[in-house]
Amino acid sequence: MKKExxxxxxxIYLPKNKPELVEIPSFNYFMIKGKGNPNEETFGEYIAVLYSLSYGTRMSYKWRNPPQNYYEYTVYPLEGVWDIADKSKYIPGVVDKDNLAFELMIRQPSFVTETFANQLIELTKQKKPHRLLEEVEFKTIEEGRCVQMLHLGSYDDEPISFEIMKQFCIQNDLKRISMKHREIYLSDFRKTKTENLKTVLRFKVQ
Known part of the structure; x- marks a missing residue:
């Protein structure tokens, strides 16, 4: 059965548009770090490199020696963990996109091992070379206890949803661990009207 x-x-991926408390287990990811404005053209290169590897994994059943325990699945969505690059320049309530730090990632299925990941990266360097492949990492990440909700509409309106999540934390005696947050992009912004964009917002709590 295909895993979708x-x-x-x-x-994990389709919450309602109201806050909820969840426990996120550990998953494996191809990920890459960067800084700067996500509206810049170069930002798309980070995304392209991750998808190149993710679709490489998806098609690896065609290899002469395919990965053990391979199963059919749907490629996971792009995710991003966002933070402030230079916190000395941070002004509360003001979003300076040029001062953002990000970790973009795409989850990989459970059959992907570190050995396979390294093999795939080297193979991709040969077939689809790109300078950013040198910066890709394969990591296991466990988010643990989090608050999440579905945000509908423009990315610029996310502060409205974060305020709702903040109030949920206050009401349920939860404390946000840091200003970092995760976004899971359920919509392709290149093909979706701004008002129809769907993004999962999530941050860690204790």
């Missing part, structure tokens, strides 16, 4: 995250992992 939209069907089989709704609690």
């Amino acid at each position: 995250w939209r069907k089989h992992e709704k609690e």
